[in-house]
Amino acid sequence: xxxxxxxxxxxxxxxxxxxxxxxxxxxxxxxxxxxxxxxxxxxxxxxxxxxxxxxxxxxxxxxxxxxxxxxxxxxxxxxxxxxxxxxxxxxxxxxxxxxxxxxxxxxxxxxxxxxxxxxxxxxxxxxxxxxxxxxxxxxxxxxxxxxxxxxxxxxxxxxxxxxxxxxxxxxxxxxxxxxxxxxxxxxxxxxxxxxxxxxxxxxxxxxxxxxxxxxxxxxxxxxxxxxxxxxxxxxxxxxxxxxxxxxxxxxxxxxxxxxxxxxxxxxxxxxxxxxxxxxxxxxxxxxxxxxxxxxxxxxxxxxxxxxxxxxxxxxxxxxxxxxxxxxxxxxxxxxxxxxxxxxxxxxxxxxxxxxxxxxxxxxxxxxxxxxxxxxxxxxxxxxxxxxxxxxxx
Amino acid sequence: xxxxxxxxxxxxxxxxxxxxxxxxxxxxxxxxxxxxxxxxxxxxxxxxxxxxxxxxxxxxxxxxxxxxxxxxxxxx
Numbered sequence: 001x002x003x004x005x006x007x008x009x010x011x012x013x014x015x016x017x018x019x020x021x022x023x024x025x026x027x028x029x030x031x032x033x034x035x036x037x038x039x040x041x042x043x044x045x046x047x048x049x050x051x052x053x054x055x056x057x058x059x060x061x062x063x064x065x066x067x068x069x070x071x072x073x074x075x076x077x078x079x080x081x082x083x084x085x086x087x088x089x090x091x092x093x094x095x096x097x098x099x100x101x102x103x104x105x106x107x108x109x110x111x112x113x114x115x116x117x118x119x120x121x122x123x124x125x126x127x128x129x130x131x132x133x134x135x136x137x138x139x140x141x142x143x144x145x146x147x148x149x150x151x152x153x154x155x156x157x158x159x160x161x162x163x164x165x166x167x168x169x170x171x172x173x174x175x176x177x178x179x180x181x182x183x184x185x186x187x188x189x190x191x192x193x194x195x196x197x198x199x200x201x202x203x204x205x206x207x208x209x210x211x212x213x214x215x216x217x218x219x220x221x222x223x224x225x226x227x228x229x230x231x232x233x234x235x236x237x238x239x240x241x242x243x244x245x246x247x248x249x250x251x252x253x254x255x256x257x258x259x260x261x262x263x264x265x266x267x268x269x270x271x272x273x274x275x276x277x278x279x280x281x282x283x284x285x286x287x288x289x290x291x292x293x294x295x296x297x298x299x300x301x302x303x304x305x306x307x308x309x310x311x312x313x314x315x316x317x318x319x320x321x322x323x324x325x326x327x328x329x330x331x332x333x334x335x336x337x338x339x340x341x342x343x344x345x346x347x348x349x350x351x352x353x354x355x356x357x358x359x360x361x362x363x364x365x366x367x368x369x370x371x372x373x374x375x376x377x378x379x380x381x382x383x384x385x386x387x388x389x390x391x392x393x
Numbered sequence: 394x395x396x397x398x399x400x401x402x403x404x405x406x407x408x409x410x411x412x413x414x415x416x417x418x419x420x421x422x423x424x425x426x427x428x429x430x431x432x433x434x435x436x437x438x439x440x441x442x443x444x445x446x447x448x449x450x451x452x453x454x455x456x457x458x459x460x461x462x463x464x465x466x467x468x469x
Contacts, residue, residue, distance in 0.1 A: 023426040026449055026452065027423045027424075027425075029452065030422070030423045030452055033454055035452065035454060036449075036451070037450075037451045037452075037453075038451070039448065039449050039450050039452070041448050
């Protein structure tokens with residue numbers, strides 16, 4: 001290496017020598033310890049060779065009869081005149097290349113892209129700490145990867161990933177924020193469980209994970225909508241308070257005892273007006289009731305302090321003793337049984353089918369047992385405590 | 394570098410003859426030089442090179458490279 005550098009640095013020249021007895025000239029060069037190389041015999045009286053520039057003076061001094069002419073400079077000195085001639089142009093060129101190289105490797109802006117101002121600020125500060133900021137040199141791919149990893153390791157609960165993209169003279173930093181869904185407190189965790197046994201007809205799930213589906217038979221206490229949200233691999237991803245409605249076909253029996261003899265009230269068409277005052281403790285009417293049998297209807301007029309005033313209408317009625325025949329009695333008993341069942345149902349619940357199981361007439365009374373199939377809401381929120389996951393050893 | 398060179402060329406002299414070249418290392422003097430004859434002095438003998446169109450291509454302090462139609466090399 002050193003030899004090569006020395007060779008480049010050595011100022012060599014191609015010399016053209018014109019004169020007689022060139023063989024003697026060469027012999028004498030040897031005697032003067034002048035090394036020559038690449039000797040060319042141009043004419044009978046003209047040769048050229050390459051030698052050190054320092055030898056020229058020695059040759060000129062010793063061979064005054066010969067015409068010695070430097071034909072060319074070798075190595076770096078060959079371009080020296082060109083450099084001197086074009087020094088301004090070359091200086092500008094070098095400066096331009098230098099500036100170009102710098103501009104290609106300098107960052108003028110770091111653009112952090114995220115909707116959250118705090119996250120933007122956080123990442124910007126971290127990047128500045130690692131000297132990723134404006135008017136600094138670009139980092140290598142490996143350095144950027146290391147910086148990204150360090151920031152992610154520092155904020156594992158805030159940052160999901162970072163991407164630093166080099167666009168021209170800017171870095172575009174894209175961030176994905178880590179959103180951790182907090183598992184709810186144990187107190188707020190609940191399942192929807194079956195209050196009664198039956199076949200599920202409809203599930204309205206507002207929150208939670210369905211364990212049963214329509215058509216499934218459930219027993220009392222079975223979980224229908226779970227608060228634990230699990231993956232296919234049975235891993236709990238979230239815990240919520242399950243909410244929703246579960247309708248199922250359930251079966252009831254209603255017993256009614258109906259007297260065959262009954263009293264029927266018939267309005268005669270007579271009616272009277274009256275007033276009633278409700279003091280809160282007792283009710284007092286203004287006029288005495290003048291009908292023997294009557295039906296009374298009250299209509300509220302106004303309230304003054306603790307007193308409420310009612311307009312009362314008395315309808316006179318006649319009472320007739322009647323007796324059901326068996327067909328009528330069964331119909332009435334069934335109607336009363338269904339009414340009894342309907343009282344347990346809300347607007348969304350309904351009777352699906354009914355069947356008289358048993359009927360019996362005894363002591364002027366008809367006893368009837370009715371089997372009723374109803375669609376009823378059976379889901380109920382029940383709090384639960386999550387099971388601790390067993391650590392694998 | 395010089396040490397390596399001395400080690401490799403650990404000889405009094407050596408002469409390499411090629412088709413159109415002859416290379417002599419460790420010669421002491423160039424006694425005569427013409428297109429047909431070159432006479433070199435070595436430490437223990439003289440070397441006479443005969444040929445046609447002989448010319449010196451390289452002439453350094455210890456080595457010389459000669460080009461031409463080499464006909465005869467004589468040790469005197």
